[in-house]
Amino acid sequence: MGPMLSRGRGTAVVPPQWAPSAGELAGDGAVWAWQEPAVLLVEDDAADAMLVEELVADSTPGMRLTWARSLGEAQTELANGRPDCVLLDLHLPDAQGLAALERVLRAADGVAVVVLTGLAEEQTGLAAVAAGAQDYLVKGRVEPELFGRAVRYAIQRKQAEQAAVALQASQMRAQENSRLERGLLPTPLLRPDCRVEVVARYRPGRAHALLGGDFYDVVQSADGTVQALIGDVSGHGPDEAALGVALRIAWRTLVLSGAGAARQLRMLEEILSAERSGVEVFATLTVVSMSPDGETVGVTRAGHPGLLVRSGSRVERLEVPGGPALGILPPGEFAWPAHELRLPAGAGLVLFTDGLFEGRIGEGNERLGEDGLLRLAREAGTLRPEAFVDALIGRAEALAEGDGGLLDDVAVVHLTRGREATEDR
Incomplete structure (x- = not known):
């Protein structure tokens, strides 16, 4: 078989049958529920794209997968609708490396991004996480049972980040209102x-x-x-x-x-x-x-x-x-x-x-x-x-x-x- 995908090292996983809803993370009391995510795959290699489809079929059959062959196609897809996660190859015909990640982050604000790297590019994956990606997957390792977990965890982590930002903004507004109230x-x-x-x-x-x-x-x-x-x-x-x-x-x-x-x-x-x-x-x-x-x-x-x-x-x-x-x-x-x-x-x-x-x-x-x-x-x-x-x-x-x-x-x-x-x- 050709190259496939696996988890990058150093990332925790959550049980595959459960994932928190956006409402749960926003604090409205919603229960944890099964959610089949929508994923946009940005990959120019047809063989790698087909293997990702096989991983989806083996690990998370309900996942909705859309394939874009270039960053330009991905930006068009993102303009038409927001997926829950973007799987991003860092070697595209119209964008390379962290520059590709930066453009996706701008186009997909609020969407979890998981980058795809080669076997010898783990440092690039770590750099991508430091630059704003939620996780990275390494091509060339076959671990389909962890694929669904990786995607769900990335979505959960992005939602948690957004909830933390919203909470911080709310606290800052409360502090400002407190200062105004003291003046009033x-x-x-x-x-x-x-x-x-x-x-x-x-x-x-x-x-x-x-x-x-x-x-x-x-x-x-x-x-x-x-x-x-x-x-x-x-x-x-x-x-x-x-x-x-x-x-x-x-x-x-x-x-x-x-x-x-x-x-x-x-x-x-x-x-x-x-x-x-x-x-x-x-x-x-x-x-x-x-x-x-x-x-x-x-x-x-x-x-x-x-x-x-x-x-x-x-x-x-x-x-x-x-x-x-x-x-x-x-x-x-x-x-x-x-x-x-x-x-x-x-x-x-x-x-x-x-x-x-x-x-x-x-x-x-x-x-x-x-x-x-x-x-x-x-x-x-x-x-x-x-x-x-x-x-x-x-x-x-x-x-x-x-x-x-x-x-x-x-x-x-x-x-x-x-x-x-x-x-x-």
Whole structure:
């Protein structure tokens, strides 16, 4: 008989009757199952190709074998469909050695590759494995019972490599999201003797599972004024979250440098215009400034929803005059008006993003809306700040359960002048 194929040395084998499915390796709980692989043989020698067919018939009759006589033919086959494994001879009329392997790896991304070498080319086989092949087979040795195992093992090894790469990418995304979350969830910068109580909550929406563009911050400036920011970058995902973090950090810097609300918004709009991923991206926000004695509060709105005012057990909605969201008009074309209000002792302000009231509720699948949110707030009006905020989010979430819960991000900031004389229910 002419030359045949056998296993290269140094490679473990798995039981021939079982092989893991792609689902099993991806971690979806699939069971191990018999799978007959599809194999593309790239071999210009007709005798060697016929012997590979005999090996398939003897070891794995169900294997689907396709024969390509050149690398050009192989690339055409790969363009029309992806096999589970490529058996590659390194001596082809249109490609030689590791250059042939490199071209196959580019054309067959995600496909296991097993190279075919001669008896005196074992070092070439090892070099091919180092260059990206899953295994190598040596021509000239007759071991048909191991042939099927070699192919299945190569497929399994490639799937395991892809699963490991996917896991590493997932871990890197999780680490990046963790860094973004730390930027989105700042620690309020307040003096120890500050008499303003701050309760803040952030919850990413279920629709995108990770992070969105909602952001907030609270900073006490040098003269004792407590300033708070809440905002929402349009869209969801890491890009929007990163832009939200950039705007929040820039705002904190502006507050600490003594900039007033008007200058803060002008500078934030310039930063948004420079940092956003596209001209369609905009941001809504509200800035409040509570005087050192807590009696007066300045409110500046840029396309953002209104706020809630709590006084005793009473809750009212306040929507002061404002202006367009940042990024809608060219920088410098609009000056946002500031509105001043007086705040009784023990009163509180509640700032929030629109994700809190945009959930769909009831049989009519209508949005909760700001009126519905006000109703929920009044029902929880006697609760202390932390319990009030948690109840507000929880009740809005419960009402939206039929539509999958609150799909958008939610940020809430509760500011209280002094400590409210209320009790939990």
